[in-house]
């Protein structure tokens with residue numbers, strides 16, 4: 028049976044989303060329907076689909092769920108968190124400017140700034156390899172990873188979702204398309220991984236490309252930017268706050284060190300709202 032679905036197309040630095048209000052409309056999507064909505068030729072097109080739901084926990088304002096373009100549900104999404112906040116405020120679902128929202132990996136707190144940007148407390152990064160999850164007998168911040176016969180040096184970080192960050196001389200020539208899928212599916216990352224390629228410009232400025240798990244290379248990745256800055260600070264290559272330049276624009280990431288939360292600030296943009304009939 029086909030059904031009609033209202034959605035809003037949004038993006039954070041070109042990392043694009045189909046956002047669905049499941050507070051005011053009943054919705055249950057199959058994995059195939061998520062893939063259809065994300066398909067750039069046959070559907071709407073997006074890197075991730077976000078479903079906004081009523082909260083299930085006292086003291087929390089909403090729950091939001093995140094699905095990659097491949098249909099898989101994931102734990103966390105930085106650019107999505109900013110778009111979520113802009114969505115619930117602009118759609119009149121809340122009048123709060125600081126919003127507590129539960130994700131698959133805990134509660135995060137986006138705040139709408141007066142200048143239109145959104146700042147998100149993305150929580151404390153997880154560095155213990157087993158919890159990333161990353162298979163390793165060492166808990167060193169820099170670890171060798173064999174990728175098709177080449178040994179690269181990565182820092183494994185979870186921002187709720189897993190990231191492998193490597194430092195490169197120049198992101199424009201980094202082997203993102205070649206190595207990205209190999210790192211994503213590397214057997215030492217049992218939940219797969221987002222592969223970050225980080226170029227240090229100076230103490231407070233980096234460039235970043237991310238080959239995302241379940242979506243391929245995106246124009247920006249918010250959790251990837253958080254993980255990259257955490258990796259850069261742990262490796263003593265950069266100092267907080269750091270401007271992260273992505274192909275879609277800039278994020279500001281601040282982190283005060285191990286055991287403290289990462290703060291991310293950047294834009295969130297609504298493009299259009301429409302209805303679609305699902306197959």
Ligand SMILES: N[C@@H](CCC[C@H](N)C(=O)O)C(=O)O
Pocket residue numbers: 042074075095101102103104105106107188189221239240241242245247248249250251
């Ligand atoms: N684009 C996102 C991350 C989305 C999830 C990621 N692909 C994963 O599988 O963990 C961001 O802005 O953080």
